[in-house]
Amino acid sequence: MTIAPPSAVEATPFDICGPLPTGTTVLEASAGTGKTYAIAALAARYIAAGEPLSELMMITFGRMATNELRLRIRERLAAVESALSHALDRDHEDDQGTAPADEVLALLCTGDQDELRVRHQRIRAALADFDSVMIATTHEYCQRMLDELGVLGDHEPDAVFTESLTDLVHEVAADVYLRRYAAAPFEPPFPFSSDKFGEVTAVSIATEVIGSEHVPLVPVPTDDTTLSEPAERYRFATDVREQFTIRKRRRRLYSYEDMLLRLRATLKDPVTGPAAVQRLRDRYRIVLIDEFQDTDPVQWDIIRTAFVGHSTVILIGDPKQAIYAFRGADVYSYLDAVGEAGSVGTLATNWRSDGGLVDALGTLMSGVTLGDPRIAVRPVAASHTERRLIAGDALAPPGMLEPVRIRYQPYDPAAESAESVDVLRPRITDDLVADISNLLAAGPQLRVNGDGRVRPGDIAVLVRRNKRAEEIAGALIRSGIPAVVLGAGSVFASESADHWLTLLTALEQPRQQQIRAVSLTPFVGWTMPRLATADEAALTGLSATIRRWSRVLAHRGVAALVETITSDEDLSRRILSDLGGERRLTDLRHIGQSLHATATAGQLGVGALIAWLRQRIDEARTQSTEERSRRLETDDQAVQILTVHGSKGLEFPIVYLPEIWDRWCPDDDGQLLRIHQSRTDGITRTPSADDLVLDVGGLTGAGRKDRAAQDRLESGGDDLRLAYVALTRAQVQVVAWWMDSRNTPGSALQRLLFRSRDGAGELADRYPVNTDPGSLALGPGFSIEPIGDRPVTSWRAPSRAEGALRLRTFDRELDLAWRRTSYTSLTAAAHGTEVSAAGVTSEPEPAKEDDETPAAETLADATARPPVDGPVSPMDGLPMGAAFGTVVHAIFERVDPQSGDLAATLRQIAADELAHLPAQEMTPQALADGVLPAWLTPLGPLADDLRLADIPVADRLSELTFELPLAGGSTPRDRDVRLGDVGDLLARTLPGGDPLSRYPELLAQPLLADQPLRGYLNGSIDAVLRIHGVSGPRYVVVDYKTNWLGDLDQRPLRVTAYSPDRLGEAMMHAHYPLQALLYSVALHRYLRWRQPGYSPDDHLGGMLYLFVRGMAGPDTPRIDGIPCGVFSWRPPSELIIELSQLLDGAAPR
Known part of the structure; x- marks a missing residue:
């Protein structure tokens, strides 16, 4: 028996110039349909209509997105103010002029002079008081609300916020594990196979259950005396949660998750909750939430409790781009909100991609459901109807300029088995490099942000993992094509951070072992053979240099140390002469700047700097903090390689996808499953966020088969949504690869290419490989090309004319009166x-x-x-x-x-x-x-x-x-x-x-x-x-x-x-x-x-x-x-x- 969800309000196209939304409204976007534009336009319209800026709240998910949203809203208000000012001037001069081309500006500039003057005053007041607007990440919002609620909130003012509680997780896991099992009279940890529930598994369980503190654990033992591996894993998990909570409170620590849980508890408290909720409702009358598909059940529960039914709530998101489940996001919270909303609108015009590309991707995906029947790819119209990638002076090979290109290795029905992905991935890398070289050499014209030939900086390569990105970047650079890995994590996760740690350790204790280690870093540049053959004089000289550097650091600081090493060792010339040297030199200097800033701010000595740097490295490699981005001034001149997750929200003229054919679907190996349990007692329901559970029972736990099947379904949906994000980053062209391997049947590309075209949206989990894409007739906009189909044309970057260098003259006046001061200083x-x-x-x-x-x-x-x-x-x-x-x-x-x-x-x-x-x-x-x-x-x-x-x-x-x-x-x-x-x-x-x-x-x-x-x-x-x-x-x-x-x-x-x-x-x-x-x-x-x-x-x-x-x-x-x-x-x-x-x-x- 299957229970369907309650019918939701039918979605209709949203008119940004229509009546302003009231109640709860969901705006479903698609890739490139202008979510940020819609939010900024709505904010401007609400303010022009008389809503105070301080009573608007806008929430998004991520600090970079918050900064962009703040900038875009301010720009929109400035544009409205300018348009209204001109409109009032025209009315004053009795000259109607022409209406603004922007439809929102045109709407706001329509009306009599008194009405326009009132709008103008409101917008000007909002610009003057712009700092009062709440534009924040979810966690920033929760922190501010707890602070504002004061005694009404479950908030400890002297508690210490920390982004990473990894050390405490490991401590609790180890302590609970030892307490429970060290004294057991049987083989450790107890009469179950230690490879199934050893210490490593225990830490894994602890990490997951603590990272999902609000998620119920399953399967629940039938009684307290049950002796089985699933029961013991459950008891261990609940014990870890309890101990972790106790130790956090005792040490006055709290995390992002704690902020959310405390605010929800405050709002739902039977005594103080009503007053807290009313205070928030009085404070914010208009609530707009961006990227709502990335919310989770706790965040949605907070918004629903505080605002739904009382304030105007607009939830903007694209469930097709819900790809952050591994971070705790839950697309089912979005789907639940759609079911509760008073109205649902869609943003139905693509402002990013060419019409031909939109049509071709529609052929590939339109009507397909991405992991749930409620997440369907809807048709969208294209704003750019003309082609913006056209032939240049040289004749491009056939198919090279088509919007969607699929390059494939022909299927061999006589082969005994599919080739290994370890063989196929390097083959794709070689073909990708050759294809990019051919494209650049053909010199097609790109009419995006002006005319000009396609350059390396117009191309992006999207992959799953940074290791693969580094491999492809290296191959491109070796062929003479500039390439850079973007968003490869924190600069503190790079090898350069290790080199700095080695150097600082030697400067603190310049012993022979440390000095030899420094010799192999870029700071000195010795090779292993040189170190092995170095005589006593060379080592003594290096030791003297290290000790001199130590004195420079102690007396003059990190900045002086960097300049001294650069001068002593000809650092820039030596590093830049190596492959990838520009990135390495930039990373070394970036870390040096961070060390200098930290040492100066905290008056830190070398020992404290070592501890600080070691902590940054540990945090970066556990991905526990928001990244300190790696920077390079020439990044925009190179092929940009990044993960699909990192590309979300970005756009590129041309996108290469070497991995959407490649997805391994393993059998159930007993890992923890974070899924929505939609089948109970033989009844299957459409999942909701309330069904979220964490299965800690392993292979033999009750109900494991049903939960493993649900995990396969949700994992397949995640992969399809990841493919949707990848395919829709492009403005003019997408190039993807297909290969026959054991990873192909369950991949997103295989499922999209070989699905039934009878109109059914739901895809099978797997489509066996019986043929290749060359057998498909996909229609206009596609080019299906076997790899190795054309010779490689080498590309060389055009030489830049070098002008005569001259000294720059400093001609600005210094404002010597400007300062940061205080009452005491005055x-x-x-x-x-x-x-x-x-x-x-x-x-x-x-x-x-x-x-x-x-x-x-x-x-x-x-x-x-x-x-x-x-x-x-x-x-x-x-x-x-x-x-x-x-x-x-x-x-x-x-x-x-x-x-x-x-x-x-x-x-x-x-x-x-x-x-x-x-x-x-x-x-x-x-x-x-x-x-x-x-x-x-x-x-x-x-x-x-x-x-x-x-x-x-x-x-x-x-x-x-x-x-x-x-x-x-x-x-x-x-x-x-x-x-x-x-x-x-x-x-x-x-x-x-x-x-x-x-x-x-x-x-x-x-x-x-x-x-x-x-x-x-x-x-x-x-x-x-x-x-x-x-x-x-x-x-x-x-x-x-x-x-x-x-x-x-x-x-x-x-x-x-x-x-x-x-x-x-x-x-x-x-x-x-x-x-x-x-x-x-x-x-x-x-x-x-x-x-x-x-x-x-x-x-x-x-x-x-x-x-x-x-x-x-x-x-x-x-x-x-x-x-x-x-x-x-x-x-x-x-x-x-x-x-x-x-x-x-x-x-x-």
Whole structure:
């Protein structure tokens, strides 16, 4: 019995200029149909229609894709702004002109002048506030959501994110394996064959089950006493998962998978879930998800729970390009979403390929289902109807310019067996090199991005694995055709990384063994025979050279080392003279640059550099991190060779496919199977994402036969989709190979070529080889060619005219005022020149960002000596100094005042922090007792007399780090803004009677007034408090100060030394008002794109500078209603707005 899925909404062609989608919409793309264009166009239309940019969210899968999407959306908004501007100008001049050729631009430029003006204002506002838009990878989105949800989320702020948990996986696997089986009284590991479940298999199981933590394991043992290999493998797998989770939590580690699972758990929590979900729905009203076919069940569950049915959700993807199952992507999540969507549209025009190529590929694939009946190749129209690959001056051989060429080795029915792939693959390599050489020599014209002859850079070769790519690249280079392997992994996975590791090891310990090893690297260039015959003098000379290099590295750094070696060993000339030398030299320099940057940033010595490089190599070779791409300036001039997976999303004029005939389909060997279990109790269902399971039971597990059959079906679908991606990368031509081998029957090309043409879309698993493609009549657009059918014509790259070299003149002006600065840097000169009155000392209190006053500074007191009466400060007996300030800041950042016993919490955190400072002369109890009163002191009218203890973590944003552009930032404006302009603004806008009304005079001092405000200003606000008032929330900047404001010779320290008038003087002396204003501007800009309906008058709540030594709890003395120790200031919101504009380079009003 078979159960079919619920009928989905019928797909219809999507009109990008039609009504804007609402509800949940799936847009099914095909290769080359413009997914990114559609997303950017929809985003622009939503914004023009009045949707705030900050309420749009766009998600894609990968950092490079995210960067491209961000660029394309910004370009689209800029194009719309320009088109609307021109349209308004035409209307103003009563000249209708011509409508834009782009249909979306034409649509948005249609309407009366008032309507166009409103759209223009919205688009301009979106461009000005573009940083507020959420364009992120799935994992970045999850991290941000967990951060924003705060206490509503299952999130540990001090947990450490790591991309790779490989070491922990191996540790857990080994420990669980030994614990379970080391003491067993029978042969290890237990009475089952060790080759089936030995240590290697155990690590394999552990890696897979941990990498798929959300996937159920099968087959489940019938009872806990079952003694069988499948049952024991299941128990081992569940034990590994449990231990792995425990150790991650204990070590405060989390991974990408944890982010997803924690966010889903947060949204589904019966207590906090509804509030968390509502917060996300309020935040984002339009959600667009690109590459949705690459999602997984957890990601889809998050989107469905948070947004479906409430926000507009547009899911854009192409299930035919779902090729990342090995990374956890699950195309069945996409198919489930199609079944739940309110509407399904298709993008039905191919903007990439020539019409002839589109038609030929349609002949090959149209109507075919790729692993599931719901994933069908739909017909598409071609935008490029003309041929863009045409004959040049020389006559091209027959068939060479056809859109699809299939080169084959004729089938021999008399052969006893098919040839080995080990013989056939080199034969294809030779034919591929010969064919590319013939094509280049024939000189056909390519009309893609301009006219010109076909060049090596117009050709791509797509393979399955990088090893095969290196083989083909070597063959092409040996024949004189430039070739490069793209995306071959991280540069740290290259041989050059090993050479660097060998060199650094020798520089750290220049012993004979290490020196001999370096001699065989490109840095020295000896051969093995030369090393074997080297005499004592040669080895002594090399040893002296290595020791000299070691001194260069120690005293001058990695960059100087590279230049020294290049000069000493004629490195560039020697390496470039070898085959593939350009790539090798580029890799060596690339790694050298990374080492230099790392050493400089972290002040690392050679030992630390060795550890850093070894870790990068390990990560690269386990493919656990996003790749550090290998670069070469001449890559675009060479034949580009890359994997099919790496080619997704790219396009090339001409594509060669030497491997889509080659697929090995092994028998079931007991490996783990990650499949969708669609058959249960004799009933077969159409699979869904909820059916995903991981079979850990091996060959003898219950239900293994059905799951192995499903695995063959899904694997075959993956291979067909991989072939679809490969075939559709081309703009003008595809060249593929077919060979008769034991790997051919189950290959994608064999299944596509020899399928039944009666209209049935589902393909058989295998098509036996009974003939070759030469017997097929595929119609126009195809050329079926036996290999070796024409002589090889050598191709030589055209010589480039060498012009006379001349020195380049540096004629740019250096902007010496541009810098990255901070509050501390801006005020350093003034602090260093002031002569302070005795009696008031300011501690440095270094924060994460350099925004505190310098060490050992004194604060002048212009009023009187400190009072001798009043309550004693709770911190009177506590030390002074930078270390103490750091500890206090850390405590205030970490405390959750509503977590239970506040005193106990403070004591525990104090103990944690003091553990890093064993020399401190205080106990955790003394420190907690000194800090506790500050949490219980009313904060005064500015905070509705709330205490810090009354404000939950959800309403306290700690350590808000910012970086503000000054006078345009990276694109400096012409206006010269200086700190004196800030003083002028204060003098003009501060009302009379303001406690800081004298501060503009201090900013007028030349050492301060002349400070340029050009570049970037960075800092970190200790905390922002959200105070809930009758008219809504307001936000208050808070800074914690541990300054000693008493007389050092007069003890004890009194709370009344921190009276409001004394605090005002202390604030001005230390230039804290400048810090407070800069922080307020940062908060103003932050709230502009984070607070719905932001109004500075309502939402900017002022500043609280908490001098914690003067805060004594509920009984803290008040003067004019203000508690001692609390400095409150709420300048006019107009001041903050004008200051923000001034810092951005705007002219003063």
